[in-house]
Amino acid sequence: MKLSKKLCIFTILFLLSVLFIAPVRADAATVGQPLTSPEEGWQRFDSEDPKLHYEGAWFRETKGTAVNAWNHAENYSWGGDNSTIRFKFYGTKIRIISSTFSNKRTDNIIIIDGEYKTFSEYGSSSAWQSLVYEKSSLKPGIHTVIIKSSPDMTSSQNICLDAIDIDSDGYLIDYYQSPKLTATPGDSKVILNWDAVDGATSYTIKRSATAGAPYEIIGTSTTNSYVNAELTNGTTYYYVIVPVVSGNEKTPSNEASATPTAITNPDYIGNYATLVITMTNGGTKEYTLPVIDVDKFITWYDQKSDGTGKSYYTFTKASNISPYLRIREYISFDKISSFELKEFNQ
Structure with missing residues (x-):
């Protein structure tokens, strides 16, 4: 009888443990x-997602349906060219996710929010869609990710990317966000100004005669401004600018338009004017400049007064002091008390 009671109690405790103790996930x-x-709790993005930016010698290798790569293809880079992938995500x-093989390295680089780590794609035999790196417990928010090949990678070695998994309610963000134009x-003429884009070496300026229509390239700029001159007054022009990073065009800006208008009461006459800036300390700066x-x-001054743009303006002057070719002078907006223009008659 006592044995029967003990068995009954044991059975009840066992059933309770099955019902109320959370099982460990076997599929993690x-x-x-x-x-x-x-x-569960994750979503997958293919290596061809447009929000991933590849820099260096990358190419897409199609494996065919017989090989179990995600979407049957991966992006590869061979040799030690310091190839890079950049993106941001919220989560x-x-x-x-990558393939592993014996010609891959153990010291590939991943940088998340400035924190440097390495990960391995090495395997004694080939395997597709392998989990090669995982980072969890990040603070909810936007995170910056840079993946780089090892600087010691040889021509017979490669790094590849098959896919990226993030939170099921997360999303990818373009690393080079669209500049505001x-x-x-x-x-x-029309004067164009836009936000500088990190990593951009130049900007392609495009123009159209109608809103949203196909654009033609009218010039390039290595700064974040451009003046489109010799236009017809009274005609509206539409513009976008495209940042160029490592030789590749990135996300275009918004479209901006303007209608040139003849100046009937100009602040200055002719091709040059002298700009006199009075500083808050009582000093003055004087520059003779093209119109x-x-x-x-x-x-710049008007935009900064409205709360946008850089906090300083740069004047570049030729130098007659050896060995300097030119001098750049930076004027802080909050140090300007007033300014005036002195007109030239010709």
């Missing part, structure tokens, strides 16, 4: 294991 993948689909966790009309450069300064 670990680094080095194949992961052919995202697990709290990330997984890198403004267009200011002048007399027979176009005066326009740029006034545009």
Whole structure:
């Protein structure tokens, strides 16, 4: 009888443990294991997602349906050219999915929010859609990710990316976000200004005669401003600018438009004017400039007065002091008390 009671109690305790003790997930993948689909709480993005930016010698290798790569293809880079992938995402966790093989390295680089780590794609035998890196417990928010090949990678080695897994409610963000473009009309010209884009070496300026229509390239700029001159007053022009990073065009700006208008009561006459700036400490700065450069300064000042743009303006002057070719002078907006223009008759 006592034995029967003990068995009954044991059975009840066992059933309670099954019902109320949370089971450990048997499907939770670990680094080095194949992961052919995202697990619960995750979503997968292919390596061809347009929000991923590749820099260096990358190419897409199609494997065919017989090989279990995600979407049957991967992006590869061979040799030690310091190839890089950049992107941002919103979420709290990330997984890198790749193939593993004996010609891959153990010291590939991943940088998340400035924190430098390495990960391995090495395997004694080939395996597709393997989990090669995982980072969790990130603070909810936007995170910056840079993946780089090892600087010691040889021509017989490669790094590849198959897919990226992040939170099921997260999303990818373009690393090079679209710059904000403004267009200011002048007399027979339009002055363009935009936000600088990190990593951009130049900007392609495009124009159209109608809103949203196909654009034609009208010039390039290595700064974040451009003056489109010799235009027809009374005609509206539409512009976008495209940042160029490592030789590749990135996300275009918004479209901005302006209508050049003849100046009937100009602040200055002729091709040059002298700009006199009075500083808050009582000192003055004087610059004789082409009309176009005066326009740029006034545009910057007006935009900064409205709360946008850089906090300083740069004047570049030729130098007659050896060995310097030119001198750049930076004027802080909050140090300017007033300014005036002295007109030239010719």
